[in-house]
Amino acid sequence: MDGPWFRLKSICRSSLHELRRTHAKRGFFGFNDAMPLVGFTALVILSLGVAGYAVGVYGFLPLGVALHPDMRAAFEAHRIGVYAHVFTSAVALALGPVQFSARFRAARPGLHRWLGRLYLGVGVLVGGVAGLFMAFHAFGGLAARLGFGCLAALWLYTGFRAYRAIRARDIAAHRRWMVRNFALTFAAVTLRLWMPASMVLGIPFENAYPVIAWLCWIPNLVLAELAFNQARNRATRPTMATEPGSAAQER
Numbered sequence: 001m002d003g004p005w006f007r008l009k010s011i012c013r014s015s016l017h018e019l020r021r022t023h024a025k026r027g028f029f030g031f032n033d034a035m036p037l038v039g040f041t042a043l044v045i046l047s048l049g050v051a052g053y054a055v056g057v058y059g060f061l062p063l064g065v066a067l068h069p070d071m072r073a074a075f076e077a078h079r080i081g082v083y084a085h086v087f088t089s090a091v092a093l094a095l096g097p098v099q100f101s102a103r104f105r106a107a108r109p110g111l112h113r114w115l116g117r118l119y120l121g122v123g124v125l126v127g128g129v130a131g132l133f134m135a136f137h138a139f140g141g142l143a144a145r146l147g148f149g150c151l152a153a154l155w156l157y158t159g160f161r162a163y164r165a166i167r168a169r170d171i172a173a174h175r176r177w178m179v180r181n182f183a184l185t186f187a188a189v190t191l192r193l194w195m196p197a198s199m200v201l202g203i204p205f206e207n208a209y210p211v212i213a214w215l216c217w218i219p220n221l222v223l224a225e226l227a228f229n230q231a232r233n234r235a236t237r238p239t240m241a242t243e244p245g246s247a248a249q250e251r
Ligand code: HEM
Pocket: 050, 051, 054, 071, 074, 085, 086, 089, 090, 092, 093, 128, 131, 132, 134, 135, 136, 137, 138, 139, 140, 148, 149, 151, 152, 153, 155, 184, 185, 186, 187, 188
């Protein structure tokens, strides 16, 4: 019972407990412990990974080298739109996670504001307008074009609402719209997770792509809303200690 395996397990359990405790106290992801540390770490790695991939592939390799031949032809016909979209959107993807760190916001509020302007003004505004333009020429027919088009429109809209909220000093609304906005930014990551998944399932690319154009962002938004509801329920739920009839109440 008291062997090295048992000791290792109890050390791991208490370190994990400590990490959770401090993480919840510091509010790592802005809306506090709604996102566990492990989820936040995965979000950072995936965001930086896809932003790095985009800059690496589009900055250093011939255009469309890793794409379906039909997509490559459309990209070559709209080079400016592609490059404008890829490089500016990568800025949003790389900056987003930093902005959600409560510790960072508390320590460097001025930098948070500047990075926010860069995120919205360069990443979302330029990336979104170029993304909307690209949506008209997307591979996969009308379904894919509509999927990407709605994503672009919502990306711009949620960014606008987040900006308007912070200009009105409504921090709660700003945070909510920013979480929605980043859930959409994160479509760049989920798209690149659904693509290999569809390949593993043996679904032909031309059938999978129009579905992925929707699947890459709708679940992200649903998850963001669920996280809000969960956080709200947790905040309004009475604790054991204050529930009627509890020992604390009786004391
Ligand atoms: C959230 C709003 C976004 C919209 C509406 C959008 C839209 C699009 C569209 C329509 C295409 C062309 C697809 C095709 O021709 O079939 C595309 C390609 C691409 N997008 Fe986005 N995008 C968004 C976000 C991002 C972000 C945040 C990045 C970050 C790096 C990104 C990186 C790319 C890249 C690298 C490509 C080229 C395709 C590839 O190499 O995989 N996009 N995007």
